[in-house]
Amino acid sequence: MMKKTLIASALVGLFASNAAIANEETDKLRQVIAEQQKVLESLEKRLDETDHKLNATAEHVEVAQEDSVFDNTTIGGYGELHYNNYDDSDAKIDFHRFVLFFGHEFSDSIRFFSEFELEHSLSGDGKPGEVELEQAYVEVDINEEVSSKVGLFLIPVGIINETHEPPTFYGVERNGVEKNIIPATWWEAGLAVNFKPAPGLSIDGAATSGLEVGDDFKIRNGRQKVAKAKAENLAYTGRINYTAIPGLELAATLQYQTDITQGGSNFEAPIDTADATLLEAHAIYQVNDFTVRALYARWDINGDEAKELGRDEQTGWYVEPAYKLNEKIGVFARYAEYDNNAGNSDSTVVKSTSVGVNYYLHENVVLKADYEDLGGSKDSQGFNLGFGYQF
Amino acid sequence: MTKFLSVLFIALSMLLSGASFAGKGVYQTPKAFINNAFSGATPEAKILWLTKEDKAVIAEIMQHKYNRMRIRYWQLGDETVWVLDEIGKEKPITIGVHIKEKKISHFKVLTFRESRGDEVRHDFYAKQFLNAKLNDNKQLNQHIDGITGATMSVRATTKIARIALLLNAKVADDNL
Numbered sequence: 001m002m003k004k005t006l007i008a009s010a011l012v013g014l015f016a017s018n019a020a021i022a023n024e025e026t027d028k029l030r031q032v033i034a035e036q037q038k039v040l041e042s043l044e045k046r047l048d049e050t051d052h053k054l055n056a057t058a059e060h061v062e063v064a065q066e067d068s069v070f071d072n073t074t075i076g077g078y079g080e081l082h083y084n085n086y087d088d089s090d091a092k093i094d095f096h097r098f099v100l101f102f103g104h105e106f107s108d109s110i111r112f113f114s115e116f117e118l119e120h121s122l123s124g125d126g127k128p129g130e131v132e133l134e135q136a137y138v139e140v141d142i143n144e145e146v147s148s149k150v151g152l153f154l155i156p157v158g159i160i161n162e163t164h165e166p167p168t169f170y171g172v173e174r175n176g177v178e179k180n181i182i183p184a185t186w187w188e189a190g191l192a193v194n195f196k197p198a199p200g201l202s203i204d205g206a207a208t209s210g211l212e213v214g215d216d217f218k219i220r221n222g223r224q225k226v227a228k229a230k231a232e233n234l235a236y237t238g239r240i241n242y243t244a245i246p247g248l249e250l251a252a253t254l255q256y257q258t259d260i261t262q263g264g265s266n267f268e269a270p271i272d273t274a275d276a277t278l279l280e281a282h283a284i285y286q287v288n289d290f291t292v293r294a295l296y297a298r299w300d301i302n303g304d305e306a307k308e309l310g311r312d313e314q315t316g317w318y319v320e321p322a323y324k325l326n327e328k329i330g331v332f333a334r335y336a337e338y339d340n341n342a343g344n345s346d347s348t349v350v351k352s353t354s355v356g357v358n359y360y361l362h363e364n365v366v367l368k369a370d371y372e373d374l375g376g377s378k379d380s381q382g383f384n385l386g387f388g389y390q391f
Numbered sequence: 392m393t394k395f396l397s398v399l400f401i402a403l404s405m406l407l408s409g410a411s412f413a414g415k416g417v418y419q420t421p422k423a424f425i426n427n428a429f430s431g432a433t434p435e436a437k438i439l440w441l442t443k444e445d446k447a448v449i450a451e452i453m454q455h456k457y458n459r460m461r462i463r464y465w466q467l468g469d470e471t472v473w474v475l476d477e478i479g480k481e482k483p484i485t486i487g488v489h490i491k492e493k494k495i496s497h498f499k500v501l502t503f504r505e506s507r508g509d510e511v512r513h514d515f516y517a518k519q520f521l522n523a524k525l526n527d528n529k530q531l532n533q534h535i536d537g538i539t540g541a542t543m544s545v546r547a548t549t550k551i552a553r554i555a556l557l558l559n560a561k562v563a564d565d566n567l
Contacts, residue, residue, distance in 0.1 A: 055438065058460045074481045103481060111506060139506060144416075147506075163540060199513035243510055246519055247536030284539045363454050363546065 076101035078165040078390035082172050088381030098239035109141040133223060134187050145196045152189045152226050156204040156239040157253040157280050158182045159295055166388020167366045170322055173384055173388045176352055177316035177338045181297045182280065183220035188235065189220040200244025212236035212262040217311035218340060219299060222260065233259035247286035254279055260301055272303030289324040351376035355380025365389045399408050416503040417542060418512055421474040424467050424487035424501055436463050439562060444549040451475065452529065468517045471562060473555040477547040479505045484547050488555035493563070494551060495523045508544030
């Protein structure tokens with residue numbers, strides 16, 4: 001009996017001592033867990049702080065990359081090199097246009113834009129090229145619908161007059177209709193207002209300097225290029241442009257000039273007042289990868305002198321279907337007719353049929369090739385190669 | 392008489408030019424776009440840190456270098472919202488893209504800062520992006536018709552749509 005009691009006492013003592021040890025270990029474990037919890041919280045806090053610092057650093061780096069002293073000043077440009085090979089003339093290679101844009105934003109609603117151009121690579125006495133200021137104007141937003149610009153700007157007419165960076169059109173050279181009838185590129189000095197009364201509808205009005213043709217009444221030669229230009233007789237231009245359906249553009253321009261000879265000072269004898277009206281209309285329609293452009297332009301010039309030369313009426317039109325095979329390659333065909341002597345009964349119309357390809361090395365860099373057959377009052381065939389870029 | 396009219400026209404225009412200028416081109420704030428997308432239950436913004444490979448793919452789509460290190464986005468279930476910038480001709484255009492089930496469910500130009508090409512801000516243009524998905528070539532699976540005279544803006548909006556869909560696929564895959 002005594003023996004059993006001793007064993008029982010020993011066991012109770014053992015359990016009690018084990019329980020005491022277990023309690024002690026549990027307390028220690030709790031203490032360790034609590035300490036680890038504190039470490040975890042501290043690490044979590046530090047992780048948040050590191051995350052915060054990392055984001056702040058990234059923010060700083062990104063802002064530093066974007067900020068610059070030229071934040072409000074932009075530089076751009078375009079250029080094109082042409083090789084022309086026709087039956088009736090020597091083959092030529094020409095860096096036709098090297099253009100730099102400079103712009104500056106004075107505020108959210110007032111900005112300056114300019115286009116400075118070197119044509120045909122070399123200018124000076126007896127050299128083939130010209131240095132030209134083609135745009136230099138300040139544009140002011142009056143509200144979301146109305147803006148105005150003052151200075152030297154491109155006349156709102158045609159397809160390529162305002163947008164003529166090489167990657168934006170097909171063909172190495174600009175088309176003959178817009179070049180000889182409109183005449184692109186055409187800029188004047190004055191004031192213009194743009195009004196957007198509804199989404200996709202835009203109306204332009206401009207009062208500017210005008211053309212001054214010589215005694216040949218050739219429209220293209222009448223560009224004074226705002227170089228000490230005669231401003232006795234101004235030009236008034238209106239354009240309406242509809243783009244509310246994606247892929248479609250319909251536009252028409254009407255210009256009236258009070259005297260296209262600027263008083264006839266280039267003529268030996270006094271002449272009739274040659275007031276003139278230009279009507280231009282065009283449509284562009286894009287369905288998936290297919291695009292078609294069509295344009296019509298016509299000058300009507302009053303006065304006996306223009307009528308005698310058959311240049312009281314000068315007209316042209318073209319249609320140009322094009323297909324983009326993929327992102328890199330687009331092909332086109334164009335048929336064009338233009339006649340700077342449409343007022344006479346002679347067959348003076350120039351007929352041009354072209355086919356060609358644009359290959360885009362990059363969306364802003366293009367290689368071009370085309371073949372042109374000239375008929376009507378001209379008789380020649382040839383091909384053109386070129387490259388162009390914009391940035 | 393015509394000269395007088397011209398001078399009058401110029402004077403009137405200059406006078407108009409002096410009128411108070413409205414702020415140009417903020418059509419919706421990013422916050423409003425995001426709240427609208429999630430019907431007010433807007434989740435916390437998340438940050439996607441871009442890897443070198445991500446930047447290379449974005450640069451390929453944009454056709455120029457992409458220097459940002461991370462992009463903020465908002466995600467709730469299979470919906471994400473992205474507010475991204477891309478330069479049209481000279482200035483960044485800010486665009487909001489809401490993607491649901493890997494398709495664009497809302498696309499809007501939030502801020503337009505360029506002087507030309509603002510037609511892209513109108514619904515008649517933006518609605519072309521609805522339901523657009525990304526195909527295997529990282530192109531949109533539906534054609535976006537351009538706007539003459541707004542070529543650069545059209546390009547910028549199309550690139551942003553592609554990038555938003557690409558990033559959406561990335562964060563969706565990361566959550567798997």
